[in-house]
Amino acid sequence: MTDDLKRQAAEAAIEFVEDGMKLGLGTGSTASWFVKLLGEKVRAGVNVVGVPTSEATAKLAQDEGIALTSLDEIDRLDLTVDGADEIGPDLALIKGGGGALLREKIVAAASARMLVIADAGKHVENLGAFPLPIEVVRFGKKASERAVAELISELGLSAELAWRIRGGELFATDEGHVIIDASFGLIPDPEALARGLSEIPGVVEHGLFLDLAETALIATPEGVKRLTRA
Numbered sequence: 001m002t003d004d005l006k007r008q009a010a011e012a013a014i015e016f017v018e019d020g021m022k023l024g025l026g027t028g029s030t031a032s033w034f035v036k037l038l039g040e041k042v043r044a045g046v047n048v049v050g051v052p053t054s055e056a057t058a059k060l061a062q063d064e065g066i067a068l069t070s071l072d073e074i075d076r077l078d079l080t081v082d083g084a085d086e087i088g089p090d091l092a093l094i095k096g097g098g099g100a101l102l103r104e105k106i107v108a109a110a111s112a113r114m115l116v117i118a119d120a121g122k123h124v125e126n127l128g129a130f131p132l133p134i135e136v137v138r139f140g141k142k143a144s145e146r147a148v149a150e151l152i153s154e155l156g157l158s159a160e161l162a163w164r165i166r167g168g169e170l171f172a173t174d175e176g177h178v179i180i181d182a183s184f185g186l187i188p189d190p191e192a193l194a195r196g197l198s199e200i201p202g203v204v205e206h207g208l209f210l211d212l213a214e215t216a217l218i219a220t221p222e223g224v225k226r227l228t229r230a
């Protein structure tokens with residue numbers, strides 16, 4: 001059922017693709033549906049070029065026959081289509097469940113428009129039930145963790161911090177960094193948290209995507225809802 005909804009959201013996003021577009025290609029299971037459907041469109045003759053947000057998406061896009069380029073080769077992307085872990089008020093997002101938040105944010109910020117696609121389970125009243133990914137450089141990672149914990153307490157919040165592990169080892173992002181997952185339960189002021197996290201030297205990026213998504217396509221059992229940021 002959820003996979004069906006993810007596909008429906010991706011199908012709705014395909015309608016936004018126009019010939020000649022430069023596209024940011026998101027990461028995750030919902031974004032993968034979009035890449036697969038885009039592959040069909042390319043094979044039907046539509047001419048686009050994509051910038052993938054992860055090695056996994058690059059591989060999938062190549063398998064689908066989608067032409068890829070690097071962000072350094074172009075000025076600006078027309079549209080980025082990506083999934084999310086949570087979509088809150090004003091289309092504020094938590095992203096990075098798949099560990100691609102850094103490239104995802106760089107690509108979204110370099111796009112004229114970011115379109116988020118998701119199943120209805122991702123649409124929430126407040127952000128924070130999904131653990132917030134915080135990407136840190138390996139050097140001094142314990143000091144970064146302490147600084148994150150201090151910030152959280154200064155903001156009057158509480159969160160459980162856990163290093164992301166895969167296969168018994170620290171999970172490594174495509175850029176070679178590591179991730180702290182911060183379980184807040186509720187993030188009452190995402191802007192204040194985002195500002196504070198960005199000021200910590202060892203924090204490369206965090207999964208709060210604020211003021212980036214312009215449109216969300218949320219697939220529900222009753223159809224795909226379109227939300228636009230005010």
Ligand SMILES: O=C(CO)[C@H](O)[C@H](O)COP(=O)(O)O
Binds near residue numbers: 101
């Ligand atoms: O941010 C992401 C990866 O870093 C994904 O977009 C997010 O985790 C949603 O994934 P899925 O569509 O598989 O639920």
